Amino acid sequence: xRKAIIGDAAIEVIAxxxxxxxTHRAVDRFAGLPSGSTSYYAxxxxxxxxxxxxxxxxxxxxxxxxxxxxxxxxVAEFAYAAITRGRTRMLARYEFALEATRxxxxxxxxxxxxxxxxxxxxxxxxxxxxxxxxxxxxxxxxWLDGTIFDALAGTGSLRPPGLAELTRDAGEVLAxxxxxx
Numbered sequence: 001x002r003k004a005i006i007g008d009a010a011i012e013v014i015a016x017x018x019x020x021x022x023t024h025r026a027v028d029r030f031a032g033l034p035s036g037s038t039s040y041y042a043x044x045x046x047x048x049x050x051x052x053x054x055x056x057x058x059x060x061x062x063x064x065x066x067x068x069x070x071x072x073x074x075v076a077e078f079a080y081a082a083i084t085r086g087r088t089r090m091l092a093r094y095e096f097a098l099e100a101t102r103x104x105x106x107x108x109x110x111x112x113x114x115x116x117x118x119x120x121x122x123x124x125x126x127x128x129x130x131x132x133x134x135x136x137x138x139x140x141x142x143w144l145d146g147t148i149f150d151a152l153a154g155t156g157s158l159r160p161p162g163l164a165e166l167t168r169d170a171g172e173v174l175a176x177x178x179x180x181x
Contacts, residue, residue, distance in 0.1 A: 007055025076166035
């Protein structure tokens with residue numbers, strides 16, 4: 001329980017202050033824990049980063065079960081949730097993505113979370129008639145990543161897409177892949 005609280009607080013700190021702001025004290029302060037609590041569970045900065053990214057992967061373990069004939073709506077709802085109520089975690093994810101390019105020890109943990117989503121996406125697309133589910137999953141995830149990034153950190157943040165626009169766009173991407181939306 002305490003590790004989850006620390007992991008959640010670390011994600012919040014990273015999203016608010018970037019990797020440079022991630023310190024044991026900042027996490028203690030954000031979580032409302034006594035000074036030294038974070039250090040007890042994560043002695044080093046590397047251990048704190050690993051705890052935070054493990055928590056993010058744990059939170060990402062979602063069930064992807066779109067209703068029949070509603071795949072475009074499901075994909076759009078996923079993107080919309082990431083842009084709105086999932087904003088903090090997505091910003092932290094982008095910080096981790098950059099950090100993982102410089103720290104090989106984080107790369108495995110970061111990729112582990114992404115691969116879970118890609119595999120499940122490929123399964124759903126195969127069920128919907130994709131002739132190349134793994135490649136199509138890569139395309140769909142790339143569209144999602146680009147759309148979410150643009151809405152949170154890119155020029156698209158000036159006017160993030162709404163649910164209706166995302167639904168239309170997701171339907172067009174799926175149609176382009178030859179997958180029933």
